Amino acid sequence: MTPQVTAFFDEATNTISYVVRDPGSATCAVVDSVMDIDMAAGRITYDHADAMIAHIKAEGLTLEWIIETHVHADHLSAAPYIQQKLGGKIGIGEKILVVQDVFGKIFNEGTEFQRDGSQFDRLFADGDTYTIGGMQCFAMHTPGHTPACMTHVMGDAAFVGDTLFMPDGGSARADFPGGDAGTLYDSIQKVLALPDAMRLFMCHDYGPGGRDIQWETTVGAEKADNIHVGGGKTKEDFVKFRTERDAQLAMPRLILPSLQVNMRAGEVPRDKDGNQMLKLPVNRL
Template identity: 50%
Template sequence: MAGSSITIEAFFDTATSTVSYVIADATTGSAAIIDPVLDFDLKSGRTGTAQADRLITYLREHDLRVQWILETHAHADHLSAARYLQEHVGGRIAIGERIREVQATFKKLYNLERNFLPDGAQFDHLFKDGEVFRIGDIEVHALLVPGHTPADMAYLVEDAVFVGDTLFMPDVGTARADFPGGDARTLYASVRRLLALPPATRMFVCHDYPPAGRPAAWQTTVAEQRAGNIHVRDGIDEATFVAMRSARDATLEVPTLILPSIQVNIRAGRLPPAEDDGVSYLKIPLNVLGSKRA
């Protein structure tokens, strides 16, 4: 974009196929982090910070000051490093205001401690749909794009939009809509909202699961999505999409890290409170996920 001072750096985590971003106003040195990853080894139950430390190194090498740590939603495929990053580089942790609905659902599923309140207070800021905020001198628009979950947000920064899990690369398609609170019709409407942006708008996705022979990628455009997205290109109507998405979702396995990750991510990246032995424990509800209780 002519005259723009925005810089975008992507960090791909091969373990979870997640892309985190650092976006910055080069004029003021102000920055935001989007969807940071906390390493987690399911077999040992150990967390790590190698992915988050890559972001810290980049921030320090470029003398950037973090204003925001932005989550597009409460992810089901990785643990958030938001709290760890805040402790080391600052910034306000923010997510969409409908995170409260997600918290209420999963507080029940995990039977979380009584003093965990599904009020969003675990985050420093909750965005409303259409809210405008700034990274330095750069204006950012928070856009509600539910359907994958009720709380999904996209962040529009000049000619770039960060869409979280709502859309993938054109040859991969769209997010699933069968999580608690998800809805295929709602997802279709959210996708069309994003695809109504100017055709040249750069689109940055949060995950890539490339077909064989293609390396991982995370940047496309609205025009490329409208022309070639295998699920929602122009000409695919709502009924066709809903039928496809519903049939496809019925065949998908539960994500490997959904049970560990959600209980951390609805806490803005905090681990569960340590128990009387000083250790934090993750809860795994048995024979519940996918039932009406979820």
């Protein structure tokens, strides 16, 4: 089954979000939405999410799922905003509990912050199935970048989050709390065990070498040409490269607001008076 996939690129965060339509009905899912934030002004807006909402309405679609491939560290999720406008269930991997526990401590969250994943409508375990209209889908646990990373396979399309980049982009970092380069290599092999013709859709692209932004490739292309894992590169070589590379990387620009919001399924935390408020931990990350 071949779903119709419409991509929405957010230039500010190099994120690609998707509307995925069941080919047999007017039902769809949203994958990895973006909420806009101006850190200097302390202002949140929804231009990117509004474009997705407008597309869904224009096509006469019913939104069934709002999928997060993982707890993003480089952009804020617009899941609750989209849900308020269109409905749908918000889903993420069950290891969100690990992420909530780790970052609940880093951000000194009180007991009012529930660390049980209850902010989400569905917590996916490895191999869990679900449907978008009449299209069968399943979730694969692909940790390494973060503990909660999942690859979602919808028909002949797989949404890999940050587990893989385009072949000339390689792979994502594995040095966040709970990340692990060896685990990431094993997860990539799970993705590459899918059929060669399976379409793969990236969550990010940075246009290596100045090329145009791209977001779709195939399992076969990644197996042959991915600069970090393709052509039979060994786990040992990957771990050595990834570990050395990650040690040189700066933290993502939006990591502090992103983690606080995304571990809450896209809700902005509030202070005791009900005002939306983000924290700035010092010397913690």
